[in-house]
């Protein structure tokens with residue numbers, strides 16, 4: 001075991017406790033050994049006027065669309081945008097998705113992300129192997145609204161989750177039955193039942209990595225709600241053209257899906273832009289809000305504040321580069337802070353760290369500067385101004401991540 005070493009900085013922001021001015025963080029090998037207030041321990045390394053935060057968590061992205069930056073800009077016509085994404089995916093040369101995943105991870109890590117929730121499309125699934133510089137929950141995307149597509153999609157999902165993984169693996173596997181407009185309710189039920197089984201099994205043996213995390217795009221557009229309620233609107237034409245229209249397979253409303261996945265381990269309902277703010281969300285489930293993507297499509301205001309007031313877990317994601325300019329979680333959080341200055345800065349930092357780790361089922365290992373957890377942390381220079389709330393300063397500053405420590409080792413040192 002390597003010799004423990006201690007660092008100090010102008011601010012340590014552990015997220016699961018109050019910020020510590022001049023605090024010290026002790027690292028032993030890959031793990032955080034201690035976090036203490038100023039003056040209790042002599043540091044080996046003084047990082048100076050910086051904030052040290054937990055590694056960021058991007059709870060929702062599609063790394064295999066990293067090549068789409070600027071190619072299919074979001075428009076208010078969501079199904080038109082989807083057509084563009086489908087065209088892009090079909091036109092790619094076979095090696096490109098794997099390169100997109102590699103490129104996406106590199107971009108994410110450089111900006112401080114150490115845990116990603118990635119949706120893995122069919123083209124990227126074969127030989128999916130992100131570089132080992134961060135953790136990834138890899139959700140295999142499942143599509144299938146027509147009855148005859150349920151079984152093949154289910155078999156794809158089962159093959160994916162049976163691939164070997166162990167407690168030390170940096171990639172955990174999950175499933176992403178894509179969305180209520182593209183997945184038959186029976187396929188949702190199969191996934192829910194499998195997730196419930198795995199969750200109960202993992203609890204019995206105390207091994208969180210045996211859970212089956214699930215991610216579902218939900219209530220992203222008003223058109224989706226119209227489709228579920230009345231089987232009409234632009235999705236009908238979109239799905240008909242793809243040979244995938246089957247009104248009998250649709251769930252009737254988002255609430256039906258949410259209920260279906262209660263007690264099923266980590267479940268991420270991605271977007272939730274048009275969910276009723278009073279919707280009952282079970283404790284195992286999280287909402288993933290993607291602020292810049294939400295704004296790019298011109299959606300109605302997100303029920304974020306109501307969800308936070310109700311104590312629901314909201315994590316942050318960038319979504320893919322088909323709808324966002326970059327995979328930079330700090331940029332995402334700063335955008336949110338600018339547009340919702342009434343949401344406390346400490347809450348925003350929690351959404352991009354610990355809440356994301358909880359949403360993805362990896363909170364025992366990462367997401368906060370807590371003794372026993374992996375030493376995954378971000379070093380962020382601070383502007384030279386006096387500060388009352390260091391969390392607000394992090395979000396108001398324009399400075400970029402300087403260094404990233406992952407499992408106790410420095411991964412990035414941008415000048």
Ligand SMILES: [Zn+2]
Nearest residue numbers: 217270319320
């Ligand atoms: Zn998405």
